[in-house]
Amino acid sequence: EFSSSESPSCHATKPDMLNVHLVPHTHDDVGWLKTVDQYYYGDRNDIQHAGVQYILDSVVDQLLKNPDRRFIYVETAFFYRWWKRQDSSMKQTVQQLVNEGRLEFVNGGWCMSDEATTHYSAVIDQMTMGLRFLNDTFGVCGRPRVAWHIDPFGHAREHASMFAQMGYDGFFFGRLDYQDRYQRMMQKEQELLWRASDSLTPPMADLFTGILPNGYNPPDGFCWDQSCSDPPIRDDPDLEDYNVDDVVKRFLNISMVYKTNHIIMTMGSDFQYENANLWYKNLDKLIHYVNAQQDLGSRVNVLYSTPSCYLQELHRANLTWALKTDDFFPYADDAHDFWTGYFSSRPALKRYERLSNSNLQTCNQLEVLGGPTSTNGPFGKGDSQTMKKAMAVAQHHDAVSGTEKQHVANDYARRLATGWQHCQVLVSNGLAVLSGSTAQRFYCDYLNISVCPLTESSKKFSVNVYNPLGRPVTWPVRLPVNGTAYAVSDAAGTSVDCQVLPLSKDTHNVRRSRGFAVNELVFEVQAPPLGFSTYSVSLLQDGPLAASTQPRTPTAIQNKFLKVTFDPDTGLLSSFSNLETTQTIKLTQNFYWYNASDGNNSESIQPSGAYIFRPNSSTPFLISSTTSVVQEVRQWFSPWVSQVVRLYAHSRTLELEWTVGPLPIHDDLGKEVITRIDTSIESSEIFYTDSNGREVLQRKKDFRPTWHLKQSEPIAGNYYPINSRAYIKDDVDQLTVVTDRSQGGSSIHNGSLEIMLHRRLLYDDVRGVAEPLNETSAIFPEGLVVRGRLLLSLDRPASAADKHRPLAQEMVLQPLLTFTDGDLHPDFSGLQAALPPAVHLLTLTQWDAQSVLLRLEHQFQSWESDVNSKPVTVNLQKLFSSLEVLGVSELNLSANQWKDEMKRFEWTPQNGTGHPLPLKHCWSYYGPYKARCWTLQ
Structure with missing residues (x-):
């Protein structure tokens, strides 16, 4: 008799023996040295011999020859491709192998995602896509019970929390810090219970976690693939080189340090x-x-086994397990080899992935709100699936991480661009339905460098601002124009304040020949929740702007909420004030670069590369500055570093728009550029970073919560992933920095925060990618130029989260601007009222013809807000303005199990008792069933 989580297909073990569970598996990167297509077909074997279609062909053939054999498969993106090409007979055969537990799916996401540079919303989407395919194709026998992240370079707490809420019984990975592994081996704690949330009542986010003994490789001497050179087992005693006795002896001498009489x-x-x-x-x-x-x-x-069969035996052992509440960052595989460079590698791709996630959510929402016409309407056939697949692939641990070859990075970007083209048709159709206008819509994908053909040439146009958040937003709009005066009005005809500024020299340089505007039109827009507002823009005066006055060093800029001052000698920021709370801190922000190690070093030959960050000194080089002013403050630090400091009229945050590149390499030095903010805050070498954009973890310099660190790299060894925000604080002040992409950062000095913006390196770091991180392009053959934004806020620590959590969501799900030539005046909101501040609309997407998938989440940790950390009730029947909720049924986080049917193994932590409670947190709803109100905790 087996419990719901146990499998009768597992081979019997022997309780009085050491049971060695052999797990045959393949690790198939969804792009790395070759593109996804090249890996699947086995193309470009001159780069790497790999062909996934042949792997699946061969494995199925061999499983049929011996019913004892087992195999696990992970990457649904590849399996989906293979499955589509099979005939009905082969599909029936594979279905039988799955039903009998001989072929087992583990993890089951579209890919094996990165854990440092991914945002939780995109991870949930890609897991849902893969798991849904397995559910639809194989039913309950195809549902993975084990999360399997054998290759990612460090492990995030939020990933473990998500896996627990997706119903997994356990989680296995291969990489952790070499010092941490050694200590865990000594203490027999390579298997543990990970408590992955400080807000969810245990065991909601508890996840059994196992660290694999050989990374994900076989023991030395026991690799029998065509790519291996180990000798086969020669078992004919009549032939020379009979080696069975030697093989058995070597196998029995393999050292394994685990807690039970089971080894994987x-x-x-x-x-x-x-x-x-x-x-x-x-x-x-x-x-x-x-x-x-x-x-x-x-x-x-x-015995032949699988991770779920192995986990089943550990559960039966009914032991207590060491408890962990922090994460597994940063990861180092040797004293000078910290894998913290990829937190910032390929910053342009990281930003494009984040922007694509925002665009995809808008695409998904308009497919629902616009109804069937959105996919086949006046502008043709559009779809969201192409973008969903491109975004899912981009979550791979060699994609958004920036650790792939350049031609593969280009392929990821191309896939995202193609996906967005398909979504643009859908978005245009959806907006046509909701606005009642079939006027052609234009998309300006290069607004960050002031390129938009329509606004540059038209005398009258409309701007549609779609807001994918469940609450209203105020958003600054900057449009490239050639006039000197404009009138802007909202849908009601009310005039909106606007300003025309000359385009900066740096923007001219970075856009090259891709636009011809000489000015920027700036105004702030307001967009309703899950809806759009429309603004009309009319040219009043053409011709050049009046010549600006002589640039001067500003002393201060301010609005009614904030004030910042500048040092009159250096032009740098010197103080930051919150006028509402009467807070003022000293603040200096500057740019520096670390000289990347070339590997020619007495301590270690390890160079900086795509994965590894290793500066050759602890002191970065300062990039000096000069400043000019036009209203906003433009700072010029060098020919390859500049910044604009902006304070919009109604903003409670200070914007720093940085432009970095091309990084010069004529001196034969790789460069890793940071911005560092030094303040008067007494942070005591403690800072805070988010985990995949969701919960926040405390970090302390030269410290690990669960083991004694022997620090060997004082800079790289203190870098952590920042996915959306980081902050420092003392008893009085908290300075929060919100980022527009995933970046690495640290607090090396008391009161300081530094964030890495760009990297250009001249040596490969010998971790497999086999090329230096030296990005160029057709537009920038001399080196890539990258532009981004940081938002700074100053608050009292007790109330800071009330601001920075919604702010981070705005940066992740930013409004989408579309343009029409001429005049247009509709507004629309898909919600009857804005969601409460604590509630975030995470997902609204079409599930099938009759139902939609809705995810609502409580976005505050239990401790971080006196107001917004409390439970909130949402009435789903009163949620939407244009949709009628006929019924709901609750699923787990990945939408592949009914919530009330989700049963997980219960585990007991050391010095504690497991308390099985129903899961709550992020939920998936889909109908048609009886509607209910839900309390979010």
Whole structure:
């Protein structure tokens, strides 16, 4: 008799022996050295020999030859492609293998996502896509029970929390800091209970976590793939080189330090099993000959197994497990080899991925709000699936991470661009339905460098501002224009304040020949929740702007909320004041660069590269500054670093728009550029970073919460991923920095925050990618130029989260601007009223023809706000303005199980008792069932 989480397909184990669970597997990167297509087909084997279609062909063939054999498969993006090409007979065969537990899916997301540079909303989407395909194709037997992240370079607490809420029984990974691993081996704590949230009542976010003994490779000497050079098992005693005795002896001498009489052993690696016969023939022999030793007194039992079968045995052992509440960052595999560079590698791709996520959510929402016409309307056939797949692939741990070859990074960007083209048709159709206008819509994808053909040439146009958030937003709009005076009005005809500013020299330089505007039109817009507002813009005066006065060093800029002052000698920021709370701190912000190690060093030959950050000194080089002013403050630090400091009229945050590049390499030095904010806040070498954009964790310089750190890299060893925000604080003041993409950062000095913006390196860091991170493009052959934004807020610590959490969501899900030539005046909101501040509308997407998938989340941690951390009730029947809720039914976070059917293994932490409680947190709703009100906690 088996519980709901147990599998009857697992081979029997022997309670009085050491059971070695052999797990045949392949690790198939969804792009890395080759593109996704090249990996699937086996193209470009001159780069790397790998062909996923042949792996699946071969594995299925070999599983059929021996019912004892097992195999696990992970990356649904590849399996989906393979499955589509199979005939009905093969599909029936595979279905039988899955039903019998001989082929088991683990993890099951579209890809194995990165954990440092991904946003939780995009991770949930890609997991949902993969798991839905497995559900629809194989039913309950295809549902993965184990999360499997064997390759990502460090592990985020929020990922563990998500996996728990998705119903996984356990989580296995391969990489953790070398010092941490050694200590865990000594203490037999390589298997533990991860309490992955400080806000959810245990065991809601508790996840059993296992650290694999060999990363994800087989033990030395036991690799039998065509890519391996280990000798096969030669078991004919009449032939030379008979080696069974030696193989058995070496196998029995493998050292494993675990808590139970069960050991997991990964038998496979990158793109292995293309000729699965090699592996299985030798594994069959290994099992036979090792187990034969039991007759001679051996206490070792070897069996084919899977991660879920192994986990089932650990659960049956009914032990207590060490508890962990922090995360596994940063990751180092040696004293000078900290994998903290990829937190910032390929900053342009990181920003494009984040922007694409925002665009996808808008696309999903308008597919629902616009109804069937949105996918087949006046502008043609559009779809959201192309973008969903492109975004899912981009979450891979060699995609948004920036650790792929350049041609693969280009392919990821191309896929996102293609996905957005498909979504643009859908968005145009959806907006046409909701606005009642079929006027052609234009999209300006290069507004960050002031390029938009319509606004540059038209004398009258309309701006539609779609807001994907569940609450109203105020948003600054900056449009490239050639006139000197404009009138802007909202849908009611009310005039809106606007200003025309000359385009900066740096923007001219960065856009090159892609636009011809000489000015920027600036105004603030307001957009309703889950809806749009429309603004009309008319040219009043053409011709050049009046010549600006002589640039001067500003002393201060302010609005009714904030004031910042500048040092009259250096032109740098010197103080930051919140006028509402009467707070003022000293604040200096500047740019620096670390000289990247080239590997020619007495301590270590490790250079900086795509993965690894290793500056050759602890002191960065200062980039000096000069300043000019036009209203906003434009700072010029060098020919390759500039910044604009902006304070909009109604904003409670200060904007820093930075432009960095091309990074000069004529001096043969790789450069890693940071901005550093030094303040008078007494932060005591403690700072805070978010985990995948959701919960916040405390960081302390040169410290790890669960083990004693011997620090060997004082800069790189203190870098952590910042996905959307970081802050420092003392008893009185909190300075929060919100980022527009994933970046690495730290607090090396008391009262200081530094964020890495751009990296250009001249050496490969010998972690497999085999090329330096030296980005150029056709437009920037001399080196990539990157532009981004940081938002700074100053608040009292007790109320800071009330501001920075919604602000971070605005940066992640920013309004989408579309343009029409001429005049247009509609407004629309998809909600009857704005959601409460604590509630975030995470997902609204079409599920099938009759139902939609809705996710609402409480976005505040239990401790961070006196007002917004409390439970909130939402009435779903009164949620939407244009949709009627006929009924709801609750699912788990990944929408692949009914919520009331989700049962997970219960685990007991050391010095504590497990308390099984129903899961709450992020939910998925889809109908048609009876409507209810839900209390979010």
